[in-house]
Amino acid sequence: MDSPVKIPYESFIKIDRKSETSIYLQIANQLVNAIQRGYLPFGTKLPGTRAFSEILDVHRNTAVAVYDELSAQGWVESFPNKGTFVIGKDQEKPIKVKDFEENNLQNYPKITGFSFKTSNILDNPFEHSDCEYVFNDGVPDIRLTQVGQHSRYYSSILKRKSTQKTLGHYNHDGSEFFKEHLSQYLNLSRGLPISKNNLLITRSTEMSIYIVSEILLSAGDTVLVGDLSYFSVNMIFQKAGVNIVTLPIDQDGIIVENVREICKKQKIRMLYLTPHHHYPTTVALSAQRRLELLELANEYGFVILEDDYDYEFHYDKSPILPLASADTNGMVIYIGSFGKSLAPGFRTGFIVAPENLMVEMRKHLGIIDRQGDILMERTLGEMIEEGEINRYLKKSLKVYQERRDHFCDLLEENLGNHISFEKPSGGLAIWLQWNIPLNLMQLSRNCAKDNLFIPKTLLYQNKGLTAMRLGFGDLNFDEMEKSVDIFSKNSKNFF
Incomplete structure (x- = not known):
């Protein structure tokens, strides 16, 4: 087995002195990780506690505690006048210690070592954006909740x-x-x-x-x-x-x-x-x-x-x-x-x-x-x-009804000749249909440049239909007016 001094322990054992986890346990856990991944194979002789403490710049008592923990967990065994050795299955051929420079023990595997079923059916259709204004499919306003x-x-x-x-x-x-x-x-x-x-x-x-x-x-x-x-x-x-x-x-x-x-x-x-x-x-x-x-x-x-x-x-x-x-x-x-x-x-x-x-x-x-x-x-x-x-619902319904009416008025005022919709008797969204076909995905991209996000899940377009589901529930009057202004301005570029 290669001499223990060739193993660069300081390159793969990282100590966080601000962590709530004790230093000896941090070191022990990283040594176990190295043993499990084959970087310290069966029979590897670990440095003496004095040398190990100097390598990692820790107190010797910490090194002793590390070895005691490894021994208690069954990863190493100490022999008088010989040293401390990694326990494991004996190999038919000698194993050379892996190159620590090319393999980083801190990295978790990026892919599995086995195959599994995948499904594009369950791909997440939802999108997120950092835009200040957002149209959704009709959700309540958390600001109204107590x-x-x-x-x-x-x-x-x-x-x-x-x-x-x-x-x-x-x-x-x-x-x-x-x-x-x-x-x-x-x-x-x-x-x-x-x-x-x-x-x-x-x-x-x-x-x-x-x-x-x-x-x-x-x-x-x-x-x-x-x-x-x-x-x-x-x-x-x-x-x-x-x-x-x-x-x-x-x-x-x-x-x-x-x-x-x-x-x-x-x-x-x-x-x-x-x-x-x-x-x-x-x-x-x-x-x-x-x-x-x-x-x-x-x-x-x-x-x-x-x-x-x-x-x-x-x-x-x-x-x-x-x-x-x-x-x-x-x-x-x-x-x-x-x-x-x-x-x-x-x-x-x-x-x-x-x-x-x-x-x-x-x-x-x-x-x-x-x-x-x-x-x-x-x-x-x-x-x-x-x-x-019941008390909260009664209070919030009044607000949502006012928002519905205002949203419908804004749409009618800004795009009345180009769209058609029915004021819904309930719910928190409007079903808006365009009287002329236009590229809804392009409209969404243009609005995003002006700080209004319209997710693709709100867009419905085929040969006979160009429509959108626009939620108003989580927009106050000011947000609603600014959103509709951006929306109508970008829409008119298609007319």
Whole structure:
């Protein structure tokens, strides 16, 4: 074996004297790393503690502690009058110490040493920008949320002795207290005659749809979606290996007659729709079509997956009740997001379904989210119980309605002759269609140069359509006016 003095320990052992980790442990961990990677192979003799301390400029007692730690972990063995040697499997041929100059022990491997499946289906479609102004697809304004007050609820719950007992075990079934109050809330606000046994609490709408897909869909199944639909949901369906068939949309939502014609020709497993405000066009599915879809589901046996992603946001009139509220045959699975008007950390997803399906859903949730979030769910439950949710929602809806009206006025004033849109009865976004075809990607790039970011996920363009989904919820009047000014100025360059 090569002499230990040839090994440049100081080149690969780096000591951070400001770190909270003790120096001897830093050195020991880096020596273990070198042994594991073959830089200090079996039989390598380490320097004596005095020489080692001088090499690294540390106290000899530190070097002694390093060797004691390596010995305790089983990496080295000391022999009287001989020295300390690396323990390991004996090699048939002598191993030359690797060149430390060409190999940096501080670097983590850049690639795996094994093959694995990759999928472009799940490529992240979301973009980010440092632009001062941003159009999104319709999200609430976190500045309107009472984070301090919500946090006090959470802090108060955390300090209770009764809460301490719940922290010592896993509970993916969720807070019974929250499910009880959420079921009552959904009953009163959305006409869903459910109990807590019909609820599954998830982290998000996407998690809800993923669980539903895992249980109900198999490769080769046919799923119906709107001709324009939510891209994240389509990605989940594609990952499940299903055949996605698109349906045309008009001012009253999905055209039911097209659903009927498809059902006559082939077996349909599921229909996914966003009836309150269709994504992305914001149109509401008419009451008559809702009843017709329920009849078709009963007749042909397909599942209706109803996604009410922004039911809480309605302005001009009471919204039509969900399909699930009129479902008497167990054909509808209802998913939604609770607390969307609150700060993101206080939101949660949920699934409403018959109890027999809940049994299987809880099994899957127990695998992907065994921990749960009992504290947050308890907080939301108490906010429902004390009426905080309703008070805040009522206050914020007034602001969002004013923003909707102002945004529509600005668009009409600046681009009225070139665009068409309907003022939505709810939600936080406008579906804007251009009367002339123009390059939306180029428009987005031009706006970015002027400090307005328009993500590609908001752009919808083909031979017969040039449209955009523009969110207004998180823009105050000043931001809205500056954004629309940049938007209209760059748009007019195409006219």
